[in-house]
Each structure stands twice: as structure tokens, then as C-alpha cells.
């Protein structure tokens with residue numbers, strides 16, 4: 001078909017083939033560790049990466065690839081408009097791999113300081129132990145990325161809709177600086193999702209997702225994925241790990257040998273083969289099913305979050321509401337530019353009473369689950385200062401806009417009036 005399919009259609013059909021042996025229209029869960037080789041020559045060729053199809057390994061061993069996982073990778077690739085993808089056991093594993101694929105001891109990278117707390121800890125503390133420095137900047141001024149970079153900088157990083165502060169990242173502005181400096185811009189698109197934002201259309205080079213969230217949509221699975229646009233020139237020598245002779249694969253240079261597939265093939269061969277955080281076939285199956293309803297769910301999440309944010313903005317127990325749709329500055333401007341004028345399913349609220357106020361709300365909600373997750377059809381709430389961001393030092397947490405009374409709401413697809421009634425009773429429990 002020459003007709004270009006729309007995202008909602010690709011979410012159901014991309015990467016889909018009926019199972020040739022049974023005619024099953026749903027991809028079977030290939031619950032196997034290993035795959036039979038035809039003969040010795042075939043086996044040898046596969047190990048020497050001679051048998052790549054569309055940048056995908058032939059099936060050898062589920063740690064490096066599996067048909068059920070491949071189908072998920074192909075579908076998210078189509079939805080993001082990329083060149084290819086590599087799936088991982090979790091969003092954190094995908095993020096670690098995206099950076100470690102191109103950074104080694106002595107290198108640095110520049111990231112927005114508005115990040116999910118776990119990622120912030122990985123970037124600041126765990127990578128520091130690897131000798132990799134993360135330089136955190138305010139993304140309100142995109143020029144901060146240029147100012148923080150030097151000749152050891154290997155990439156720029158931001159979250160489209162940062163969890164939990166929700167101040168939208170200026171993808172196009174930072175991508176322009178990245179292009180001028182010859183560096184890749186990597187975007188965590190977890191909270192916006194590909195239904196609201198396709199970062200490659202705005203100049204980003206690599207996209208990652210925690211697929212655990214809206215992609216899964218039902219809180220049943222942990223997974224992650226890295227998608228490469230195929231547009232960054234990995235051979236440009238600004239990222240030496242892509243051009244050096246790699247002892248882990250017979251001294252090849254990934255960029256020279258594989259061109260625009262080099263980043264993904266290196267990732268599969270080194271990060272998956274050698275680090276081993278692979279997505280399980282069963283989980284890939286659930287995530288592919290999740291993708292099929294993503295666009296529909298996101299419509300309802302956005303509609304409900306807007307109603308909830310509007311209600312909270314007028315509540316006497318609320319100091320401040322964080323939601324791009326009610327912002328009158330850059331966050332709204334960038335949401336309009338990069339998220340199609342939609343604002344996602346999350347709402348941040350700074351309640352009266354500081355830490356105690358935040359804990360009162362999270363403890364008294366009845367419909368909202370009190371959990372460390374987002375992106376589910378069920379509404380969910382958490383108080384970051386005492387949970388997800390408790391590892392982040394208070395000054396850094398406050399710099400990132402997460403005050404003591406901040407509560408993160410992830411608004412589900414229930415009836416909005418029921419959610420508003422639940423929030424009202426929980427807020428009213430805060431002591432005057």
C-alpha cells in the first residue's frame with residue numbers, strides 16, 4: 001500500500017504477520033531460550049553478524065532477540081517513525097543502555113534537571129561510579145545545554161513531559177543546538193507517549209520509553225525500549241565509542257560497519273548480549289497489546305486530567321497546580337509545539353501543609369491507588385518527597401520544582417466526576 005498509515009492504524013498493524021504455521025492473527029508468545037541453527041555455516045554466520053535482516057539479529061538466543069520481542073520493537077519503531085528499536089527488561093535498563101552505548105569513563109553528557117527521580121539517581125550517582133559525569137541544567141533556557149558542553153560531551157538528554165514536574169522540554173530548541181554541536185539528543189518520551197509527541201519530527205535523534213507506563217496501560221508489565229531515528233551521523237567522530245575499534249566485537253567500528261544502524265546493532269550486541277537486561281517474550285506480548293489501545297486511552301487520560309487540573313486550581317487546600325494546559329509560560333508553549341496542544345494524563349499539585357499535607361492526601365484517596373507507578377487506566381497518586389524522590393537531596397529536589405507538599409496524580413480513564421469527588425474528600429482532610 002502506498003497510502004501512509006495513521007498512528008492509530010500502525011498501533012494495531014505494524015510489525016504484524018499471521019503466524020505461518022497456525023494462521024494465528026496474534027503473535028504467539030515464543031517462550032523459548034534458544035533457536036535451532038540450520039547447520040554449522042549458518043551458526044557461524046549468525047555469530048559474526050553476517051545474517052542481519054533490517055538490523056535485526058537472526059534468532060539465536062532470547063537474551064539478544066526473540067520474535068515476540070521483535071514484533072514489539074517493530075511496532076514502536078513504526079509509531080515513533082524511527083529506523084529500529086531494541087527492547088529491554090525495564091525503562092531503567094533501556095535508559096542505562098542508551099547512555100552506556102556511547103559514554104565511557106572520562107565522558108560526560110548534559111541532561112535537564114527535570115527527570116524522573118530514579119533516572120536522576122542513575123545519572124548523578126551510579127554513572128559517577130563509572131567515571132561518567134552528568135551535567136544537569138535548567139531546560140527553561142535551552143542555551144544552558146550549549147554552555148554546559150565541552151569536547152568530552154557525548155549527548156544531550158531530556159524528558160518530553162518530565163515526571164513529575166511536567167514542565168515540557170523544548171525538544172526543537174535543544175535539537176537545534178545539538179545539531180550545531182554535532183551531538184545526539186536523546187528524549188525520554190514515557191509520559192507524553194508517542195500518541196502525543198513524536199520527538200524525531202522535532203529533531204531528536206534517539207527516543208526511549210519506560211513501556212511499563214502508558215504503553216502497557218494496565219500496570220501489569222515492566223519493560224523499556226530504545227528507538228533510533230537513523231538520522232544522527234554516528235560516524236562523525238564526536239562519539240568515539242561508535243567509531244573506535246571495539247574489542248568486544250573483533251575490533252570493528254560500529255559506525256563504519258553498520259552506518260545508521262550502528263547504534264542499535266552495538267546496543268543489541270553489547271548492552272543486551274553482554275549486560276543481559278532483555279525483555280521477556282511474555283512481557284513483549286503484553287506491551288504489544290497495550291500499544292493497540294494507546295491512542296484511545298491517551299485521549300481519555302488527557303480529557304480527564306484537564307478536568308481534574310481545572311478543579312484543583314480552584315480548591316482552597318491547594319497552593320499550586322502543575323499542568324502544562326494551565327501554564328501561561330513556556331511549558332504551555334512547548335506543549336503546544338511538541339505535544340500537539342495536548343497536555344498528557346498527569347497533574348502535579350502542591351497542597352497546603354507541606355510534607356504532612358502531601359501525606360494526608362496520598363493516604364486518604366480511595367479511588368486513586370497509592371502506588372509508585374504511572375500510566376495505568378486506574379488513577380494513581382504518590383507523594384514524591386517521601387517516596388520516588390526521597391533519594392534526591394532536598395535542595396536538588398526543590399530546584400527541580402518538587403516541593404514538600406507536591407503530590408503527583410496520574411489521572412486514569414475512569415469517570416472524571418468520580419475522581420474529582422475522591423480528590424475533594426482527601427484534600428478536605430488536610431488540617432487547616
Ligand SMILES: Cc1ncc(COP(=O)(O)O)c(C=O)c1O
Pocket residue numbers: 090091092093095116118119159163188190191209210211212213222223224373374
Ligand atoms: C519518565 C520515566 N522514565 C523511566 C522510568 C523507569 O521505568 P521503569 O520503571 O520501567 O524501569 C520511569 C519510571 O517511573 C519514568 O517515569
